[in-house]
Amino acid sequence: MVATGGLIGVALVALGMVLTPGPNMLYLVSRSITQGRRAGVISLGGVAVGFLVYLTVTNLGLSVVFVAVPELYVAVKLAGAAYLGYLAWTALKPGGISVFAPQEIPPDTPRRLFTMGLVTNLLNPKIAIMYLSLIPQFVDPDAGHVLLQGLVLGSVQIAVALTVNLTIVLAAGTVSGFLARRPGWLRTQRYVMGTALGALAVTLALDTSAPSTSN
Secondary structure (H helix, E strand, C coil): CCCHHHHHHHHHHHHHHHHCCCHHHHHHHHHHHHHCHHHHHHHHHHHHHHHHHHHHHHHHHHHHHHHHCHHHHHHHHHHHHHHHHHHHHHHHCCCCCCCCCCCCCCCCCHHHHHHHHHHHHHCCHHHHHHHHHHHHHHCCHHHCCHHHHHHHHHHHHHHHHHHHHHHHHHHHHHHHHHHHCCHHHHHHHHHHHHHHHHHHHHHHHHCCCCCCCCC
16 A cells, blocks of 8 residues: 555655754753653653644645645745754854753743643644655555555654654763763764754755645
8 A cells, every 4th residue: 555665765754854953852852951851751742742733634635725825835835944044043153052952941840841842843844844745745646545645654754753752862861961071072063953954944945846735
């Protein structure tokens, strides 16, 4: 029903997206470092629900709206590119702070941790772009069961994203401590993160492809 190539393709796209620092990673790392792994895992629960919301809404045909109103699709894409560009500047500007740099953040309740994880993911332009323009490219209308294909491919993305994010949550404190003892590495990590965000922002801004109607 879903070709192996499609599954692998979505897995690679998901891996590339989750390894590119963005709002989800920034939030999960900050909470894990300042409030502990448990807080990071609770926040990740909210992020997971956000993925499920995108998966459900997208496969019910939201992308058709972007096909019918291409100007809205372009606006969303450019807004996402601008947001990523802002995050890149935040990391690269003089005095910028690494995602793994310890920061003083007031502790949140479990309910707020979960809610903020959910909201952060729902407002994450990377995830919106992925569900609305990337994953649908791997759906084959000729294979039938388009809705089921979309759900399966989306589930692959969710599995990859949650696995990587959970690893980041569990390792954030260790990585932060390691980098804190090596300021040079901390700066390098910040520059790499900022450059990756900037490259992604430029790629999204220059991309002229139209959204797919396959889902």
